[in-house]
Amino acid sequence: MKIRLLTSLLMLLLLIFYCRFSLPVHVTPVHARFTKMINTGEVISSWQGPWSCVVDSSLNVLWEVKTDNESIHDGYWTYSWFDEIQGKENFGDCYFEAQRCDTSDLIRHTNTQGLCNQHNWRLPTPDELQSLIKSPQRPGQAHINNDYFPFIHKGDYWTSANQQQLPQHFTQFNSGALAVNFHAGQQATLPYRNAAFVILVSSLTEANTTSQLSSRVINENTSQKEARK
Amino acid sequence: MNRKMFVSLHLIAMSTVLLNLLTGLRISSLDTPVLMYFDAILISGAVHSMHLISGYVFSVLVLYFIYYQFNNSQLSRNLLNKSQLKKIPHKQGYRALSYHKWVNRLGYIAGLLSVITGLFISFDLMVNTLQPLHFTSALLFLLYLVMHSWIYILQHGKGVLVRLLPSSYTHIAWLKLASIALIACLLYLFNIPVKHSLLVSAIPMDVLIEIDGHANEPQWLTTPSIAINTIGGANFVDGNTQVTIKALSNAQETFFLFTWKDPTQSIEHLPLLKTAQGWKVEEDGFYRFDEQSHYEDKFAVMLSNSCNSGADGTAHLGKTPIKGKPSNWHGKGYHASLDNTVRDLWHWKAVRTNDMYLADDNFIGAPASVQHGQRRYSAGYQADGKESGAYVMNWQWYKANVITPKRLPINYSLANKKVLPWFSSAPYKAELDTLAVGSYLPSVLYRSNRFEGDRADVRARGHWRNGVWTLELVRKKNTLSKHDISLKTGVCMWVSAFDRSQIAHTRHHKAIQLQYSL
Numbered sequence: 096m097k098i099r100l101l102t103s104l105l106m107l108l109l110l111i112f113y114c115r116f117s118l119p120v121h122v123t124p125v126h127a128r129f130t131k132m133i134n135t136g137e138v139i140s141s142w143q144g145p146w147s148c149v150v151d152s153s154l155n156v157l158w159e160v161k162t163d164n165e166s167i168h169d170g171y172w173t174y175s176w177f178d179e180i181q182g183k184e185n186f187g188d189c190y191f192e193a194q195r196c197d198t199s200d201l202i203r204h205t206n207t208q209g210l211c212n213q214h215n216w217r218l219p220t221p222d223e224l225q226s227l228i229k230s231p232q233r234p235g236q237a238h239i240n241n242d243y244f245p246f247i248h249k250g251d252y253w254t255s256a257n258q259q260q261l262p263q264h265f266t267q268f269n270s271g272a273l274a275v276n277f278h279a280g281q282q283a284t285l286p287y288r289n290a291a292f293v294i295l296v297s298s299l300t301e302a303n304t305t306s307q308l309s310s311r312v313i314n315e316n317t318s319q320k321e322a323r324k
Numbered sequence: 325m326n327r328k329m330f331v332s333l334h335l336i337a338m339s340t341v342l343l344n345l346l347t348g349l350r351i352s353s354l355d356t357p358v359l360m361y362f363d364a365i366l367i368s369g370a371v372h373s374m375h376l377i378s379g380y381v382f383s384v385l386v387l388y389f390i391y392y393q394f395n396n397s398q399l400s401r402n403l404l405n406k407s408q409l410k411k412i413p414h415k416q417g418y419r420a421l422s423y424h425k426w427v428n429r430l431g432y433i434a435g436l437l438s439v440i441t442g443l444f445i446s447f448d449l450m451v452n453t454l455q456p457l458h459f460t461s462a463l464l465f466l467l468y469l470v471m472h473s474w475i476y477i478l479q480h481g482k483g484v485l486v487r488l489l490p491s492s493y494t495h496i497a498w499l500k501l502a503s504i505a506l507i508a509c510l511l512y513l514f515n516i517p518v519k520h521s522l523l524v525s526a527i528p529m530d531v532l533i534e535i536d537g538h539a540n541e542p543q544w545l546t547t548p549s550i551a552i553n554t555i556g557g558a559n560f561v562d563g564n565t566q567v568t569i570k571a572l573s574n575a576q577e578t579f580f581l582f583t584w585k586d587p588t589q590s591i592e593h594l595p596l597l598k599t600a601q602g603w604k605v606e607e608d609g610f611y612r613f614d615e616q617s618h619y620e621d622k623f624a625v626m627l628s629n630s631c632n633s634g635a636d637g638t639a640h641l642g643k644t645p646i647k648g649k650p651s652n653w654h655g656k657g658y659h660a661s662l663d664n665t666v667r668d669l670w671h672w673k674a675v676r677t678n679d680m681y682l683a684d685d686n687f688i689g690a691p692a693s694v695q696h697g698q699r700r701y702s703a704g705y706q707a708d709g710k711e712s713g714a715y716v717m718n719w720q721w722y723k724a725n726v727i728t729p730k731r732l733p734i735n736y737s738l739a740n741k742k743v744l745p746w747f748s749s750a751p752y753k754a755e756l757d758t759l760a761v762g763s764y765l766p767s768v769l770y771r772s773n774r775f776e777g778d779r780a781d782v783r784a785r786g787h788w789r790n791g792v793w794t795l796e797l798v799r800k801k802n803t804l805s806k807h808d809i810s811l812k813t814g815v816c817m818w819v820s821a822f823d824r825s826q827i828a829h830t831r832h833h834k835a836i837q838l839q840y841s842l
Binding site: 096099100103110113114115117118119121124125126129131141142143144145163164165166232233234235236240241242243 | 361479643696699721730777
């Protein structure tokens, strides 16, 4: 009888231990391609924020992250395509310029600011920008990883490819630049004077590669604690 | 009772009781947090239908046992009365038999009580009163199981298991078991079509029903209503509130009127409090997405072309109820359509959507793909797409301790409002933040006046007065959206009220079926 009693109590204890310690643990996931980075250049875990840039380990570049804080990175600002030589100056809408905005304004301001410790911000190539296209993960969202790239609108985003032949209905503007549309996930050539959105990109130099950035990832435990703070 | 019969009935009793307890306690864990400690052993997933089916099998078994007790003379002869028990020479044997006799009586009472209350609840009858009794009877039955089986094992060791388990397939009364299962299935099939019925009265196109939450149009006075007792919600008196429903329809639109008792008007939504350490979100459960103190009142309506139990099979309870999808933070579960059929969900929110004169048009679909950058995963519960317009939260990034507000009011008199308009505020800058410690800020920012597009299909306005919310709501019968259900005869509806809680809503078992008079 005593052995049976002890055995059953032991089984009860095991059950209690099982209930206590078998609960699933929330582990911060790691994205295969993207990592969040704050403005000072430190990378953070996927559940932390806010972040200013996204490290793209596939292309070895940093992407600008748009905001809704009326700074130069606000996702609502639009720009005409202009590279100081070609294009159309000041035909977009923003608050941070005395006049209206073009792509060179955003590039100049961002490089002056040194976003994420980078000073080589530029317009993405069509291939670079097209690589961000992803089917919407939720209804009504843009064709992009919305959890890493918030405030991206379902509209046209400029690429660096200029002197492109325009479709017939735009022939009076001679040539234009290529844009990627995050509503349909397709490319289109638009006149330089069009007001389109912009997401900038910065090539990582040898002194600042993605592998080096990865080594700066705050370890998971620290980031869990940080997320709670 | 012969051994074959004893073994067969015991087997089916053990399996159904175990299934009933593991599914029933899971359902109860929604509003009994202490049961979450047993999450690892409770069954997860679409447990409502499992509970219903095993409950019916157990009920038939109990009925059969009662029949057997009264009709089988052999059994009657085998039962020992008090005088016979006293004749047993061995003192320990007498005590043991007497003990088990009394324990069995506890089991009979608990079992019978759980069967009777369960049957009533399965038909949505007297749920307010019977649901606590049903839970108590389950706990009593659990106590009985310990006192019965554990003591038997202590007394007789593994010999008990040898006596309980059949030595071969031929030692099972298959025909009896099949009959019990068949009757249980018939009862279940009989239960499925039982629904509440809501008559949708016809009104001409030129009758104006103003969506203002006052319901003072004469048409509301003359149309019939139904009352649904909903249970299990946080903060309501005993967790219950009765929802009264009326419906009107013209050729294009259907109007609904919902009223429910809620003693407190909760129109605070996670307010921001300035402390000596910085701004903080006032909350007591938002970190795990189960806020029950600093939240707004809400009301939800689900619509489906089918009418099954467990919110039409969309309720998947437990911490990790959907295979291959992340665990939830509150341990309660997810809503998702694993059959890939869309259920419509209208979600009225007293702060975030009421001033938009809208309910948030959402849906329950297949479990969504996982977004690595989002800590919260909501499975099939998703919002319809929108063209523009939104409310956004007034923090740059949510943290449990200190946050930085997204925007500050231009005029600090707006700090006491429940919603901060975007264009009456400016981006947060530390140098502009001169509010004193102890000040509050709204956590809800209206980016524009209202949603536009698919998400704005449901117009709604609620009004709280004297402890009662009155909610008027209207939607086109057919929106042509793939995330909406067309309103017509036969469509089933479920309603839930939220009293300052994020997810802890009331619920009811039986669907409400729309019957259009047109």
